[in-house]
Amino acid sequence: MRRAWFLASAVLSLAVVASCPATAAPATTQVLISQFMFMPMTVTIKAGSSVTWVNKDDEPHTVISDTGVFRSGALDTDMSYTFKFDKPGSYRVLCSIHPQMTAVIVVQ
Numbered sequence: 001m002r003r004a005w006f007l008a009s010a011v012l013s014l015a016v017v018a019s020c021p022a023t024a025a026p027a028t029t030q031v032l033i034s035q036f037m038f039m040p041m042t043v044t045i046k047a048g049s050s051v052t053w054v055n056k057d058d059e060p061h062t063v064i065s066d067t068g069v070f071r072s073g074a075l076d077t078d079m080s081y082t083f084k085f086d087k088p089g090s091y092r093v094l095c096s097i098h099p100q101m102t103a104v105i106v107v108q
Contacts, residue, residue: 028052028082031103033061033075038093038103045085047107052082061101066092 027049032039034056043051053063055075063072063081069091072081085091085107095101 030054032056033063033095033101036098036101038095038101041103042106043103044106044108047086047088048084049107050082050084051105052080054078054080060097062096064094064096066094071096 027045029043029045029049029051031043031051031053033053036057036059038053045051053072053075055061055077058077060074060076062074063083064070070083074097075081085105088107091105091107093103093105
């Protein structure tokens with residue numbers, strides 16, 4: 001009798017867990033740094049999401065906001081930098097070493 005109660009409890013617990021919606025983790029979008037460009041050059045994400053930049057060039061690059069909201073150090077080949085965007089807005093991104101490299105992150 002006790003074993004049957006335990007089994008029924010376990011089955012009920014599993015059913016409750018299975019019926020609860022999973023909490024989605026905030027998204028992370030990847031931007032490649034390649035051929036002295038950010039690819040893609042424009043990214044649209046939801047507030048609370050992160051962007052990870054990965055340097056695929058043989059030269060170092062940085063990832064900075066033109067308003068000083070974020071700033072990476074120099075990223076060598078295959079190094080990455082991640083920033084979480086909590087506030088909606090449009091963020092202009094550039095490389096401080098190669099200022100012709102620009103991109104825009106749009107946070108909704």
